[in-house]
Amino acid sequence: MKYDASFQAVSASRRAFLRGASFSSSLALTGSAIRPADKTIVVTFGGGARDEETFAEEGQANIPNLLHTLLPQGTFFTQVRNAGILGHYVATASIVTGVYERFNNFIAQPPPNPTLFEYFRRELRRPETDAWVIAPSNGFQKIGSSSASGFGPQFGAGVILPKRLLSAASRNTPNLFDNDQLQHFLQDNYEMPSYDISATAQDNEMHLDTLESTLRLSVQDFVQHARTLDSADELSIFIARRLMDQQAPSLMMLTLHDMDVAHSGAFSLYIDAIQRADRLCAELWKAVQSHPEYKDRTTVYIMPDFGRDADDDPAGNGFQHHRTGSAMARTTWLLALGPHVRQNTVVDRAIESIDLVPTIGCHLGFSTNSPGRCIEELR
């Protein structure tokens, strides 16, 4: 592939930095004895984070939790390539199907290839409450299941769109929203600005039912808690923790997205969002390790959906967008944590973002049709 040299340069920069970090890159196995993890959480560190602002030397100040708390407890892959379309929905769909999807990023549609959730539920005969997706944007509403023959919603994950929950809550209790700061949660970012406010009454009813039956949360309590939060990603983490408490699903995917505010060109807001995502990942891991249903039996995979354009690429405008398809925009990383995952380990071998689905499959014991490969270090 023509981009090999560029990809390796990106990865090498990250490796050089990691060698200087406080942890070892040895292959020593530490921590608890290996045993099968029976819960899985996938977190996309999205939408779009570059090396410069994360694991490259100048970015390390933005990710103290990933670097100093989580990384020593897990296995870090320095070179994850995304060879697909660099749009958030289609890229996230590619991660959950293990196939580089080619559909229109801006049309909410089920992926054509089976999703991780369908493989998991169909082959392992798991109930519908056992797989969930928490997604940031209205456009992600169809990501829980595919249109593939033999699969579909009957095997898919439940999809919770926190913004839609809040919108439904606002319709139900408009007085709670008067002159309120919560409106900003309802809006998507610069790249996906619209929020579908034309949701039907039935749709609202369904979401209010999700609040009460799935999350076992009253509208009032939900809104009150949302008032204490600063961003949509924080709302997503709140929902994730509520799901863990109420449903304890075996498979959960959480897509963070605040950092895509970079499209507005404000570097400070992009950095704030990265720092927030770093903190939220640590909070999630802490929640996992202190939760009786999850502690020591959960594997967490954290991976950006993709990067962003390089500073010196004349076709782009630096961190602002992800439009050039250059190596910087395609090269990311993966951090895995869990009882069967080697701690304090760095892997420089190149892997692909579509390897995650077959890797989870080979670890949990279900097959997939993904052209990706099971990552041996995480089997």
Added chain:
Amino acid sequence: MTPDQLQPSSFDLYPPLARSFAVEHLTLLRQLPLTICPSFLAQISDLDTRFPIERKTLAWQCDSLAALPQAKRDALLAPLRAIAMAPELEKLDWVNSPAAFVERLSAHLWSTGQINGFHDASRELFAAIPDQPNEATRLALIVVGQGADTSRASILSKLARKGIRLNGVNPATAQQQLLEAFAKHAAKGQEAYAHWYVDGGQPWVLPESVRASAIQVSYPQLSPLRKRVLERMQSILNTNQANAEKMRSDLAAIAPTELRSGQVASDPILQRFYTELFTSGSGTQIFSTSFVQWAGRELARRAQPHTVLLRYTPRQRHRGFNEMVSDPESKVLDPEGSLVDAEMDAYYNWIEMGRIAAPGKLTVLAWVEGSSKAVMVSPKTKPNTISNQAVTIEQALASFAVV
């Protein structure tokens, strides 16, 4: 229709300069594959309202490609010709709507996994074009930090790694000396559109000597255009079918006349440039910092200025996107966040000016407004160095600027 079928009459709907340019370069255009010919036409069709240097650059590119030996040109175009096209693309009116075609082509290249091959082939093609003669010395003056806490030692760190950090600048004379430096440099050349002052807020007063030759533009000055673009954005949002792609393509299709750009400039070239700052820029409609950076970038790419003064002032505090579109006149500012934005933007401005400057011909000076801190990058500065010596802007430029 394919490019080899182009005739002089194909360009009958083009404006005069564009039509004559296309006809003059028809032999080359006929040889280009459909994957790239519309990109050339997108530039040609707007030529009547492009900067003179853009016309010159496009002519240079076309003439250089036409002058290549046939075998070499064929070899360079072969990978672009080999890209598989969708039949529906070939049916589009790519001669009269080349920009719309290019947008559809881009989506096709991404969805078919051919985007990297296209970029590689395009890069190879343009790498075969020799550089134009370029002897101009260029000066970029950048001002950041108004209203913010500027005590941080690491301020402007990305730019400072490329040059010298000056910690003893006299703040009392800095503004006046920056303006004088701008005027002095601008006086060296009288080319049209070569000297620009872009301000994110209420602008400083340029010296009398340079007011006629330099172009001054500010975020408040272009407020009428910006508000009309925001109204368009609001109407797109109101359709509940907005997405980034639709927003971009709808905004890009807005003509300067639709925004009544004559209200802010009488020159049609400036009308187009100012309009496109808001219709092709991302975030320029809501943040003054994004506006100044994008203006600096687009000036470097298009007008190739000899002298620029770019002043970043505090942008509005971040709110929900829809709220910023529907209520753009927030009085609550974010000086600290704006400084962080401007530090990165100044670094990008240095990169962008570096793309058009001949080796050894660029000086960049960034001053942290109201403070004793500045950074200079020029052929005479050493990377990542620091000077704590008391110095005026005038003395710093005398020591390090390229003349």
